[in-house]
Amino acid sequence: MAIKPHSPSSERNREPILGVLREYFSDRRNVLEIGSGTGQHAVHFAAALPWLTWQSSDRAENLPGIRAWLDEAALPNTPAPLEFDVNDTWPPGPFDAVFSANTLHIMAWPEVQRLFAQLPAITTDDAVLVIYGPFNAQGRYSSESNAAFDQWLKARGAHMAIRDAEAVDALADAAGFRLLADIAMPANNRCRVWRRRHG
Template sequence: MSDKPFSAACERNRDPILAVLRDWFADRRRVLEIGSGTGQHAVHFAAALPQLVWQTSERTEHLPGLRAWLDEAALPNTPAPLALDVGEAWPRESYDAVFSANTLHILSWPEVEMLFAALPAATTLDARLAIYGPFNIGGRHTSDSNAAFDATLKARAAHMGIRDTAAIDVLAGKAGFDLADDLALPANNRLRLWRRMR
C-alpha cells in the first residue's frame, strides 16, 4: 500500500532490538506494545516471534497508518490495534510482556508517569518490560547527536525531551519493576529491560 506511513529509523533499529527480544521474550505469550507508531516494529517482531500475540496500540489519530501495516502483513498473531492514550482507559486484558520504542521522549513527563503507573493493572505478576530509545545517564547526554536531538525535541514542543535513566527507574520501581539490563544499541540508543517483582 503506497499510503502506509514509513519510518526509516524503524528499519534501521528493528534487527538489533529483535536480537534482544528473542531471548527476553522467549517464554512470553502476550505482548502489549505501547505507541506502535507506523506498525513496522510490530509486523517485523510478530513475524519473527510467532509464539507471541503482539498487541499493538496507538492514539486514535495514528490508527489508520498502523492498520495499513497490520492488514498488509496479515499475520495471525497481530490482533486489531487498540486505541490507547496513556492518560485514559487502558485495556482490561493482562499481558506478560510490554514493549515500547521511542515514546518516552515524545510524551510529557506527567504522561510518562501515567504510563508506568498503569502497568501493574495491565500486566501479570511475572511480566517483563522492554523500552527502547535515547536516554540520558546521570543527567547528561550520552552523545553529541543525542544532545542535538534533545534540543530539536524541545524546540518542537516544550513537554518533549530525552529522559534520564535514574528518573525512569524510580517510576519503574514504584510500578513494581526491577531493572534487569541496560543495553547500548546502535545510534546512541538503549534497550532497557525490567522484570516485574512478585
C-alpha cells in the same frame, strides 16, 4: 486502503531490537506495544516471534497506518490495533510483556509517570517490560547527537525531552519492576529491560 506510513529509523533499528526481544520475550505470550507508530515494528516482530500475540496500540490518528501494515502482512498473531492514549482508559490485559520504542521523550513527564503507574493493573506478576530509545545517564547526554536531538525535541514542544535513566528506573521500581538489563544499541540508544517482582 490507507497508505502505509514508513519510518526509516524503524527499518534501521528493528534487527537490533529483535535481538533483545528474542532473549527477553522467549517465554512470553501476550505483548502490549505502547505507541506502535507506523506499525512496522509490530509486523516485523510478530513475524519473527510467532509464539507471541502482538497487540499494537496508538492514538487514533495513527491507527489507519498501523492497520495498513497489519492488513498487508495478514499475520495470525496481530489482532487489530487498539486506540490507546496513556491518559485515557487502559486495555484490560493481562499482558505478560510490554514493549515501547521512542515514546518516553515524546510524552510529557506526567504521561511517563502515568505509564509506569498503570502498568501493574494490566500486567501479570512476572511481566517483562522493554523500552527502546535515547536515555541520559546521571543527567548527562550520552553523545553530542543526543544533545542535539534533545534541543530539536524541545523546539518542537516544551514537554518533550530525553529522559534520565535514573528517573525512569525510579518510576519502574515504584511500579514493582526491577531493572534486568541496560543494553547499548546503535545510534546512541538503549534497550532497557525490567521484570515485575512477584507480590
